[in-house]
Structure formats: structure tokens, C-alpha cells
Amino acid sequence: MQLTLGPVLYNWQPEQWRDFYFRIAEEAPVDVVVVGEVVCSKRSPFFEAHMPAVIERLAACGKQVVLGSLILVSLPRERRQTAELAANTDFMVEVNDLTCLGALMDRPHAIGPFVNIYNEATATYFASRGAQRICLPPELPMDSIQTIAAALPDVTMEVFAFGRVPLAISARCYHARLHKLSKDNCQFVCERDPDGLPVATLDGEPFLAMNGVQTLSHACVNLLGDAVDLAIAGVGALRLSPQQCDMVAVAKVFRDLLDGRRTQENGMQELTRIYPDVPFVNGFIHGQPGAVLTTKGTEENLRQRKAQAGTMVHEAGQ
Amino acid sequence: MELICPAGTPAGLKAAVEAGADAVYCGFRDETNARNFPGLNFSPEELQTGIAYAHGHGVKVLVAINTFARAGTLDLWKRAVDTAVEAGADALIIADVGVLDYAARRHPDQRLHVSVQAAAANPDAIEFYVKAFGARRVVLPRVLSVAEIAAIAREVRCETEVFVFGGLCVMEEGRCSLSSYATGQSPNMNGVCSPASHVHYREQDGQLVSRLGAFTINKFAAEEPAGYPTLCKGRFQTEHGAGYLFEDPVSLDATTMLPELQKAGVTALKIEGRQRGRAYIERVVRNFRQTLAGLEDGHSAPAGDLVALTEGQSTTAGAYRKTWR
Numbered sequence: 151m152q153l154t155l156g157p158v159l160y161n162w163q164p165e166q167w168r169d170f171y172f173r174i175a176e177e178a179p180v181d182v183v184v185v186g187e188v189v190c191s192k193r194s195p196f197f198e199a200h201m202p203a204v205i206e207r208l209a210a211c212g213k214q215v216v217l218g219s220l221i222l223v224s225l226p227r228e229r230r231q232t233a234e235l236a237a238n239t240d241f242m243v244e245v246n247d248l249t250c251l252g253a254l255m256d257r258p259h260a261i262g263p264f265v266n267i268y269n270e271a272t273a274t275y276f277a278s279r280g281a282q283r284i285c286l287p288p289e290l291p292m293d294s295i296q297t298i299a300a301a302l303p304d305v306t307m308e309v310f311a312f313g314r315v316p317l318a319i320s321a322r323c324y325h326a327r328l329h330k331l332s333k334d335n336c337q338f339v340c341e342r343d344p345d346g347l348p349v350a351t352l353d354g355e356p357f358l359a360m361n362g363v364q365t366l367s368h369a370c371v372n373l374l375g376d377a378v379d380l381a382i383a384g385v386g387a388l389r390l391s392p393q394q395c396d397m398v399a400v401a402k403v404f405r406d407l408l409d410g411r412r413t414q415e416n417g418m419q420e421l422t423r424i425y426p427d428v429p430f431v432n433g434f435i436h437g438q439p440g441a442v443l444t445t446k447g448t449e450e451n452l453r454q455r456k457a458q459a460g461t462m463v464h465e466a467g468q
Numbered sequence: 469m470e471l472i473c474p475a476g477t478p479a480g481l482k483a484a485v486e487a488g489a490d491a492v493y494c495g496f497r498d499e500t501n502a503r504n505f506p507g508l509n510f511s512p513e514e515l516q517t518g519i520a521y522a523h524g525h526g527v528k529v530l531v532a533i534n535t536f537a538r539a540g541t542l543d544l545w546k547r548a549v550d551t552a553v554e555a556g557a558d559a560l561i562i563a564d565v566g567v568l569d570y571a572a573r574r575h576p577d578q579r580l581h582v583s584v585q586a587a588a589a590n591p592d593a594i595e596f597y598v599k600a601f602g603a604r605r606v607v608l609p610r611v612l613s614v615a616e617i618a619a620i621a622r623e624v625r626c627e628t629e630v631f632v633f634g635g636l637c638v639m640e641e642g643r644c645s646l647s648s649y650a651t652g653q654s655p656n657m658n659g660v661c662s663p664a665s666h667v668h669y670r671e672q673d674g675q676l677v678s679r680l681g682a683f684t685i686n687k688f689a690a691e692e693p694a695g696y697p698t699l700c701k702g703r704f705q706t707e708h709g710a711g712y713l714f715e716d717p718v719s720l721d722a723t724t725m726l727p728e729l730q731k732a733g734v735t736a737l738k739i740e741g742r743q744r745g746r747a748y749i750e751r752v753v754r755n756f757r758q759t760l761a762g763l764e765d766g767h768s769a770p771a772g773d774l775v776a777l778t779e780g781q782s783t784t785a786g787a788y789r790k791t792w793r
């Protein structure tokens with residue numbers, strides 16, 4: 151099972167952004183790193199100066215670099231950027247909107263979690279046009295994940311396994327709106343909330359997080375307890391989405407669990423220590439509301455499910 | 469410009485036809501359709517009868533098969549495509565790439581429209597659907613300004629359709645999992661957003677509290693009208709205060725923008741609301757028909773006639789005006 155570090159979704163300070171990736175390159179046990187601004191094209195110029203150094207360092211440290219494309223493309227400038235990204239690189243591009251598919255000319259590429267691949271027919275279509283990695287939409291339940299992965303054993307299926315879940319994208323900038331600014335003159339207020347701006351219900355219950363034009367969950371998806379099931383289901387990579395916490399340590403916990411060096415219980419405790427104050431959820435893959443944390447992931451349950459899966463594999467082989 | 473009207477039921481279809489629709493859109497009574505509400509939609513037989521009736525009046529019928537097919541159950545979506553084609557649908561409105569691929573291969577002569585749920589928001593994305601599946605029309609997401617729509621219409625090799633009245637999605641359609649985060653039911657997977665089955669109201673400290681799933685979406689004072697708790701139109705709080713952070717409980721009404729949309733080269737105008745009753749459909753469709761007739765005669769578009777029919781009794785032209793952002 152591979153680990154992928156997804157793109158930074160927030161508006162981090164350029165130096166912080168660069169240093170984050172330098173440290174990931176040197177220390178994080180991740181196989182693939184997706185780099186690039188995917189949320190708001192207005193932020194891209196800040197990172198551009200650091201991009202070559204970041205990409206070079208990641209590649210030099212043996213990470214597969216993938217370049218992420220914008221989720222919502224509407225301006226002519228954004229179309230040009232997206233087409234150029236797809237046309238002028240030797241690195242794999244992660245398609246987050248079908249805008250860049252034409253420019254990719256069916257070259258090998260990855261598909262990000264913002265393209266709607268809900269079934270094996272759609273996955274097969276994109277695979278026929280060169281998709282080699284597909285990060286499935288975060289709301290997909292386990293049985294869909296399993297069916298899609300089984301239909302396309304040669305494509306690396308990836309699942310969003312850690313981080314606040316991106317739930318929606320808009321042409322409207324909610325950060326700017328909240329600060330009574332227009333999107334065109336937003337003064338980049340989203341930089342004040344490098345882990346998203348907490349949005350609570352009127353009862354004061356944390357609910358969502360605002361990130362410019364994007365809306366995320368307040369809670370953090372954590373599929374550590376489901377990692378073994380996902381591997382059995384044919385998933386080839388888990389995506390860890392950068393938050394304001396020690397992402398190197400997060401990656402180590404996932405790597406250790408997958409390699410059998412850590413128990414699930416111990417790993418969960420460690421993740422709680424690394425990213426405190428934000429609740430963990432895993433509802434989506436269990437076919438429940440995304441905001442739910444199921445208690446299914448206990449050690450005993452895990453053993454039972456592994457045994458069941460073993461039987462199923464055995465029966466299928468007969 | 470064609471006037472495309474909602475038909476949630478056979479009675480709604482009849483009402484829309486009689487009130488002056490150029491085309492009606494409807495869907496099957498199952499999860500293939502993004503308005504999968506109880507008591508709505510069409511059986512295969514009802515669709516056939518409805519199409520015969522509409523065609524008898526020179527009105528087209530567009531069949532929406534616009535959810536994303538559930539893995540392992542593609543047959544349900546394929547059957548919907550086949551049934552709609554057999555019934556004589558003038559076009560199929562499809563969101564899922566796998567379903568589009570099937571429809572284009574199996575029924576190469578069938579007219580295909582790209583659903584708004586496919587989130588095609590620029591000429592390059594639209595070109596993908598035209599080139600790959602021969603799509604003849606794209607329904608544009610409700611996040612574009614009129615200038616952006618005009619630029620798209622100039623450049624693409626297919627027709628464009630835009631929403632002009634009814635519910636307003638403030639997030640890009642087909643890209644929003646807010647509903648499934650709170651309720652487990654989503655537009656993409658289940659054809660529902662903020663479903664009524666997960667809505668609860670309760671009294672608390674003299675206020676009416678509306679909840680969706682486990683979350684409070686709004687609170688209303690005694691004299692305040694209580695709206696439906698659609699998640700993105702709820703009241704929430706941040707450290708900067710409380711209010712409608714994403715959008716007020718407003719509906720879309722682009723009546724006054726019709727001349728601009730016409731100038732932008734838009735082919736079709738869509739009225740949202742398959743869940744609405746006959747009387748509503750009749751009134752809205754008739755109103756738009758009159759306005760369009762007036763435009764042809766050189767009159768300007770009147771504002772405000774339909775406010776009483778909108779949710780929250782207030783309207784916006786949404787993203788069509790750039791100030792919305």
C-alpha cells in the first residue's frame with residue numbers, strides 16, 4: 151500500500167509551504183506527493199518561485215511528484231494555466247477537472263478526488279484515456295471502492311484517508327464574503343486561517359471549515375482503522391491531506407500500521423496526540439453520514455473482518 | 469431561446485405543456501434521477517404517455533438520467549437510457565461519464581445533453597464532452613457570470629442551457645458533498661440534497677430550531693418565517709459573528725437578465741423545480757412565456773412578478789451578476 155501526500159489546500163505562507171515540502175521530502179515515508187495550487191488560482195503566484203526547488207527536492211529524495219490541477223476553472227487565465235500544466239511537463243498531472251484532459255492527449259495521468267468517478271464504467275473510461283492513478287471521491291462507500299478497484303487491477307486506486315474532507319467548491323469566495331470583501335479584492339484573507347476557518351452551528355457545535363472558495367469538514371477523516379480493509383478491497387494508496395499538524399508524524403503512523411509495526415489502537419492514540427482538538431470521522435466509507443465515526447474499527451472486529459476476507463478470497467479461488 | 473420546464477409528475481408535464489413550454493424535462497422514479505423524491509417522477513409507461521402528449525402539442529421531452537451510477541449496478545442506469553430512447557425522448561440529460569459513454573455507443577443517433585451535475589464550467593471541459601460523446605448541449609453550472617456564459621457560448625461547438633428560475637446552488641453542482649456529510653444522502657449518489665427524511669424541527673427557548681441530520685442549520689424567532697434547512701442556506705457562526713455564511717435562503721430569478729442571456733447566445737432557459745406542484749409550474753412557465761414573447765416584440769423584462777412563488781420570498785440573479793462573488 152502506497153501513501154500519497156495530497157496537495158496543500160490552504161493558503162500557507164510561501165516559505166512555510168516550501169519548508170513543509172522540504173521536510174516531507176527528507177523525512178516522510180510517503181511514496182507520492184501531489185504539488186500545486188488546486189483551490190484558488192489567485193494564490194498560485196505566491197508559490198511559483200518555490201515550485202522548482204520543491205519538485206527537485208522531492209524527486210531527489212525518491213518521491214514520485216504529481217502536479218495537481220485546479221478544481222474549478224472558469225477564467226481564461228485559469229484555462230491557459232491548466233492547459234500549460236498538462237502540456238509542458240514530464241511529471242504526471244493529477245486531473246481535478248476535465249479541463250486539462252484534452253491537453254494531456256491521453257498521456258499517462260492521475261485523477262484527483264474532485265473528478266466524479268463513482269463506478270467501474272467511468273473508471274474504465276478514464277483508464278482507457280491514460281489514467282493510471284485514481285483518487286476516488288471522498289463520499290464513496292467501501293463496496294463501491296471495492297467494486298471499482300476489482301474492475302481495474304492495473305490502475306492504482308487511492309482513497310482520501312486523513313485530513314479535513316473537501317466537501318464543496320464555489321465561484322464565490324466565502325472568506326472574502328465573511329470579511330465583506332469582493333473576490334477580486336480579497337486581500338488574501340484566507341491566509342489568516344492556514345487550517346481553515348472554523349464554522350460552527352448556532353449551538354456552537356463545530357461543523358465545517360471555510361477555505362476561500364472551498365468548504366471542508368471541521369472533522370478530520372481518519373481511516374487508519376480501515377486501512378487494512380481498504381488494502382483487502384484492492385486500494386493501492388491512501389491519501390494524507392496536509393493539515394496544520396506534524397504531517398511527517400502522521401505519515402509514519404500510517405506507514406507503521408500498514409507494515410505491522412504499530413497496532414491500530416496505538417496508532418489512533420498517536421494521531422490524536424499529533425492532531426488534537428479536531429474530531430476524527432470515517433462515516434463515508436461505511437455508507438453513513440461523513441460526519442460520523444463508527445466504532446467498527448476495533449482490534450477484535452478487525453481480526454474478524456480479516457478472517458472473513460480470507461475466507462472470501464479462498465472461496466473465490468476454488 | 470427555448471423554455472425548458474420541470475415536470476415532476478405526469479400532471480406537471482401537462483401543466484407545463486399547456487402553459488407554453490418548448491420542452492419539459494423529467495426523470496424516472498428511481499435513483500437514476502437527481503430529484504429522487506417520494507411521490508415524484510415517471511414510470512416507463514407514464515413517460516411514454518407523457519412524451520406522446522407533449523409531442524402531440526409540439527413540445528419536446530428531455531429525460532434526466534443525471535445521478536452518478538452506483539458501482540456494480542450500472543444496469544439500472546443503462547436500462548433508464550434504453551427505456552428513455554425507446555419511449556422517444558428528444559434528449560437525455562446525463563452527468564456520469566460511464567453512462568454517457570454507454571448512451572453514445574448504444575444509441576449513436578440519440579441527442580445527448582450534459583447535465584449540470586457534470587460540472588462542465590469552461591469551454592475545454594465542455595469540449596471534452598462534445599468530442600468524446602457527441603454532446604449537443606451543456607447545462608451550465610449556476611456559478612458563472614453572464615460574461616463568462618457569453619464567452620463559453622461563443623467558443624463551444626454545442627448549445628448552452630442555463631437556469632433562470634428556482635432553487636439556487638451556490639456550490640458548483642456535481643461537486644458538493646455537504647448533504648452526504650450531514651445526512652449520508654447526496655445529490656451525486658442518491659439524487660437528493662438535504663433530504664426531508666433527515667429534517668427535524670423543535671422548539672427551544674422560544675425559537676424554532678431546524679436541524680438536518682445531527683446538525684442545527686437555523687434558528688428562527690417567533691415571528692420569523694422558518695425556511696427549509698438546505699445546508700448551504702443555513703445560519704452558522706464563526707469567530708467573526710453569526711449569519712448566512714454561504715447564501716441567504718433565496719431563490720434564483722434571472723427574469724431581468726433574459727435580454728443579456730439572449731445576447732450571450734444562450735440556446736435554452738431552464739426553470740428548476742420538479743418537486744413543485746402544478747399551480748406553481750403553470751404560473752412560472754406562463755410568466756416566462758409572456759416575458760419571452762415580450763422580448764421578441766422589443767419590450768423589456770419585468771421584474772418581481774414571481775417573488776411570491778420563491779422560497780424565502782426573496783430572489784437573486786445569483787452568479788449571473790459578478791457582484792455575487
